[in-house]
Amino acid sequence: MAFASTKPAGGGDVSIVPLRLGLSDEVGVILAACQRAGFPAETERLLLRVVTNQAAIGLQEAVLLSEQRRVARELDQRVEQRTRELAAANEELRREIAERKLVEEKLRQDERELRSITDATPQAITVLDPELLLHRPDCTGRHHTMDDPSRARISLRTRGYTHGRIRRRRLTAKLQCWKGISTSEVAMASWPERRHRAGALSGCFCWGERCAQRFASAERRPWTIAAVKQILGAHIKDWAGSRWFHESLLFNRRSGLCPCLGGHFRAVPAEIIKGLLWSEALATMFGLVRGVDGNKSVKPFVAPIDKCRRYLRLIVLPPRACLNRNCSLGPNSRTKGVRTLKKKTAIVTGASGGIGAGLVEAFLKEGYNVVATSLDASQSLTGSPSLVLVDGDIGNQETAAKAVEAAIQRFGTIDVLVNNAGIFYTKPFTDFTTGDFNALVSTNLLGFLYITQLSVKHMLKQKSGSVVTVTGSLADHPIAGVNASVSMITKGGLNTVTRSLAIEYAKEGIRFNAVAPGAVDTPLHKDDPKDFLKTLQPMGKISEVKDVVDAVLYLAGAGQVTGEVLHVDGGAHAGRW
Amino acid sequence: MWSGQEPAQIVSTLLDVLLGMLRLDFAYARLKDPFGEGAHRDGLALSVPKLNGATGRDRSDAPPQVGR
Numbered sequence: 001m002a003f004a005s006t007k008p009a010g011g012g013d014v015s016i017v018p019l020r021l022g023l024s025d026e027v028g029v030i031l032a033a034c035q036r037a038g039f040p041a042e043t044e045r046l047l048l049r050v051v052t053n054q055a056a057i058g059l060q061e062a063v064l065l066s067e068q069r070r071v072a073r074e075l076d077q078r079v080e081q082r083t084r085e086l087a088a089a090n091e092e093l094r095r096e097i098a099e100r101k102l103v104e105e106k107l108r109q110d111e112r113e114l115r116s117i118t119d120a121t122p123q124a125i126t127v128l129d130p131e132l133l134l135h136r137p138d139c140t141g142r143h144h145t146m147d148d149p150s151r152a153r154i155s156l157r158t159r160g161y162t163h164g165r166i167r168r169r170r171l172t173a174k175l176q177c178w179k180g181i182s183t184s185e186v187a188m189a190s191w192p193e194r195r196h197r198a199g200a201l202s203g204c205f206c207w208g209e210r211c212a213q214r215f216a217s218a219e220r221r222p223w224t225i226a227a228v229k230q231i232l233g234a235h236i237k238d239w240a241g242s243r244w245f246h247e248s249l250l251f252n253r254r255s256g257l258c259p260c261l262g263g264h265f266r267a268v269p270a271e272i273i274k275g276l277l278w279s280e281a282l283a284t285m286f287g288l289v290r291g292v293d294g295n296k297s298v299k300p301f302v303a304p305i306d307k308c309r310r311y312l313r314l315i316v317l318p319p320r321a322c323l324n325r326n327c328s329l330g331p332n333s334r335t336k337g338v339r340t341l342k343k344k345t346a347i348v349t350g351a352s353g354g355i356g357a358g359l360v361e362a363f364l365k366e367g368y369n370v371v372a373t374s375l376d377a378s379q380s381l382t383g384s385p386s387l388v389l390v391d392g393d394i395g396n397q398e399t400a401a402k403a404v405e406a407a408i409q410r411f412g413t414i415d416v417l418v419n420n421a422g423i424f425y426t427k428p429f430t431d432f433t434t435g436d437f438n439a440l441v442s443t444n445l446l447g448f449l450y451i452t453q454l455s456v457k458h459m460l461k462q463k464s465g466s467v468v469t470v471t472g473s474l475a476d477h478p479i480a481g482v483n484a485s486v487s488m489i490t491k492g493g494l495n496t497v498t499r500s501l502a503i504e505y506a507k508e509g510i511r512f513n514a515v516a517p518g519a520v521d522t523p524l525h526k527d528d529p530k531d532f533l534k535t536l537q538p539m540g541k542i543s544e545v546k547d548v549v550d551a552v553l554y555l556a557g558a559g560q561v562t563g564e565v566l567h568v569d570g571g572a573h574a575g576r577w
Numbered sequence: 578m579w580s581g582q583e584p585a586q587i588v589s590t591l592l593d594v595l596l597g598m599l600r601l602d603f604a605y606a607r608l609k610d611p612f613g614e615g616a617h618r619d620g621l622a623l624s625v626p627k628l629n630g631a632t633g634r635d636r637s638d639a640p641p642q643v644g645r
Binding site: 014021025026027028029030031032033034035036039040044047048051052054055058059061062063065 | 579580581582583584587588591592594595598599600601602603604605606607608609
């Protein structure tokens with residue numbers, strides 16, 4: 001609809017046509033004004049309508065497009081924001097993973113340290129397996145399963161809580177069933193239980209909430225070595241000097257829900273117990289029990305042992321001999337009463353075969369800790385808690401240092417050094433080469449020099465020690481037809497230095513001896529005819545490895561023998577035959 | 578013909594066409610939100626007046642956009 005309006009500036013009328021944009025002017029309006037008379041004609045009106053409709057459509061499309069762009073922008077912003085958040089989360093995750101790796105590595109390191117400590121005192125620990133069988137290793141690391149009385153002893157202890165003296169008598173009787181326990185030892189073993197109620201003979205430690213309240217709150221803490229030592233605190237001095245530390249631990253490794261208390265129960269981890277010096281572990285347990293007991297305001301926690309059977313058991317048993325019959329602390333030993341479990345340490349060079357391998361086996365049987373070194377010790381022998389293997393050429397100072405360091409770090413002492421490594425060439429004197437000479441000097445002399453020097457330094461601190469060197473009977477008593485002149489330069493030198501050192505260190509308590517074997521049945525003579533070898537000794541037979549080993553063991557332990565060259569040659573050194 | 582264009586451009590083109598085809602003396606357009614949003618960032622409506630220069634009256638090549 002058009003309407004006329006007078007021009008504000010004068011000069012006639014103007015026809016104005018209002019047009020809606022959109023069906024109900026939701027888009028907007030358009031005004032078209034013209035001075036022509038008759039405006040708008042029908043055609044013009046139609047044209048205005050078509051054009052405005054098209055414009056409205058275009059405007060609506062433009063709005064839609066604008067909205068799409070806006071949504072797209074917001075979406076992009078959200079994606080960008082989310083990407084940033086994910087990147088931050090990833091970074092956080094990476095940090096946590098790195099921290100976790102560090103913690104895991106620390107745990108592994110702790111476990112390694114604990115294991116190394118544990119391995120050094122294998123006899124000190126007795127393990128109670130889930131079937132309630134007892135396992136106890138001997139000095140060689142071999143486990144012995146204790147027969148018969150374990151179940152009986154445990155049930156006996158349970159009754160023992162409420163029966164005072166009766167308990168003790170029964171306990172004594174039962175404990176006597178076990179190997180190697182004397183009556184007096186049992187009586188002493190029962191003492192801690194009588195004194196501390198919860199007892200050192202058996203103990204359970206619950207880490208549930210209720211139990212934590214029963215213990216002093218200070219007692220509830222991460223069960224680390226440091227914490228144990230801290231808890232131990234004032235008690236350690238009282239117990240450290242006690243011979244009751246020479247006991248065994250009995251425990252199993254289970255943990256879980258404590259049925260008697262209804263809380264989470266975690267036994268003191270076996271690794272922790274094992275990781276402590278076992279005497280400290282005992283002291284820890286005593287300390288805890290005594291600490292609670294000593295505080296009258298705190299009721300001692302006495303776990304019902306029969307219900308807690310599946311978890312931790314700490315049983316203090318009297319000192320017992322090593323289960324290895326050949327061990328100096330073994331059941332055949334004449335020592336009575338409390339025995340020390342301290343083991344001696346021997347270093348054996350050239351240990352991978354022949355006499356060396358025999359020496360390693362013999363020293364282990366004797367209850368020694370052994371450090372065995374040779375070019376390929378780790379391939380020829382199998383390590384154990386009592387046997388450390390060191391690979392390397394003994395003619396290198398580095399190998400000698402490694403062996404000595406291993407003995408000191410692992411076992412703490414060097415009681416015996418056996419210089420067994422050696423090579424032996426037989427050929428006419430004029431055929432020996434510089435290479436032969438250098439090889440002989442390196443293995444036979446430098447292999448003696450380096451490790452003996454290092455070992456003697458430690459023996460001087462100990463004021464004791466024994467060095468046994470395997471030389472050769474031919475050095476002092478050559479045999480026609482056996483041309484080993486240059487080889488015997490070294491072997492003869494070893495005999496000489498043995499005597500010299502025996503005098504030099506006699507007052508320091510360090511003994512030097514040598515074993516001079518003749519023909520020994522070892523891989524060294526694998527290519528020599530046996531019949532010929534037998535003719536080299538008056539007794540008419542070849543010496544066995546055991547013959548030489550026995551001689552070394554004798555000299556290692558012969559406290560008043562030093563400077564001796566002990567011939568194991570079937571009498572060859574005695575004269576003509 | 579107005580595909581992809583902003584509302585202000587559409588309106589300007591529309592008014593030019595009307596002025597030219599119908600020999601108008603004056604044309605005026607006013608858009609409501611959100612159609613005027615493209616022309617005014619503050620979201621106000623768009624008003625576009627145009628005068629026909631062919632009739633001897635004032636005209637500018639870029640017609641002024643008059644805000645409210």
